[in-house]
Amino acid sequence: MTFLDMAGGLNSLMIVASLYGIWAQLRTVLQRRARGETATDLLSLNQFSVSYFAYWSFFLYGLSVTPINHYLVWPRLAAALLVLGILLQMARERGRAAKGVCTLALLSLGLGLAVATLGPQLQDSGRWLATVLILGISLMLAQGYGHQILLMWREKRTGAINIRMSQWILAMDLSTLLLVTAMGWQSGWPLAVLAITSALTKVILLGLYRYLATDESTGRSGSQADEAHP
Template sequence: MGLDFYNIAGTVNTAFIFVSLYGVFSQLRTICRRKASSDNSVRPTELLSLNQFTVSYLAYLSFFVYGYSISPFNHYIVWPRLIASILVLQIIMEILLDRKSVKSAISFAVAASSLILAFVGLFFGETISDEGKLISTSIILVVSFLLAQGYFHQIRLIYSSGHTGAVDLKMSQFIFMMDISTIIFALSMGLVDGWPLLMLAVTSGVTKLIIMYLFRWVDKSPLAAKRRNAELPQSS
């Protein structure tokens, strides 16, 4: 029964991860739509937190490494997270192309390099499995803290400006659904192996709830309207 619950939870979680990938696609589509705008004042990645997306990328990548480091090899964790890592890396690249800042260049370089190293670990997984599990678990602990900090940065950007900019609501909605299924899957694994997944999913889920609420706050709050108006150039 335990194995059946694990397989069912893993299958459902994998399905929701692929659903969440549509959310990432939606964010990429929003960026591309803004890039194609004829309005030169529209920034393709306006208000997108480089901090948040970099940490999200590291979260996906760390579980990719964790999934192939534990025994047995966890296909439910590995392959969906690899795809998610590649997609989020594309968003980081779009931020780099839009802003051309040193910070965005460093983030993209670190992200791309870490993906290459993760692939090296995958091919030599049998010889470094213990080290890989220790490294990925340590990364997950750090990433859980950074994820909360990164999403707080995104939340603060929305709250202080009174608008959502290029932030895509669907991405938060779909990733939140993935987080719920991930919590269930982590419990099916048992706390010994599943606690890193559980901790990160809870952290991500809570912050996504706040961001989804802020979309409603932006539409309804007089304070949000006041802050948006304050950003508009004053007429002479």
């Protein structure tokens, strides 16, 4: 077994774990909807739309290299589909912007699947486009997660955010950097840029979530104490 196989296997395992994290977020949204609450409360459309296109760009990049990197392609497609599920829930209870993002995501999904069927005909020739796409999405990812962090900071609460998603995606980002090392930085550097950007924003979000969750817990305890001792 080569270093690439080991790194690719670990990255695939972490992606599967991150799929659980995304599913946990989607399940939280569905549970809140079932309870009659605002299902996507405090979830940033900006952040989740960029997350979707980040997974989608990894999917396209994996298709564009020779040979096709299956460690990048299929797990990222599964992740993109789960994030799309969250975007669809946003579209159900939000306005035109959320519906427009969902429409664009669905169109891009169709384009990605078309590229997958064409296969070798688009390899290498489309790699420069995938590279530009990944670099652009890296900037958008920083902005998107920055927006989510700003929402949390302004509201001083966590809303419908499920922290498991960010925890597992951070683990996936770190394993992606190991995979880039195995692939070679000459060919994998665009993926490293995206993974580093994603990891840094997750570290900040996790720290803020812990801080706000502690405040929320303390606030609930104080309220209960006040009720017990009027």
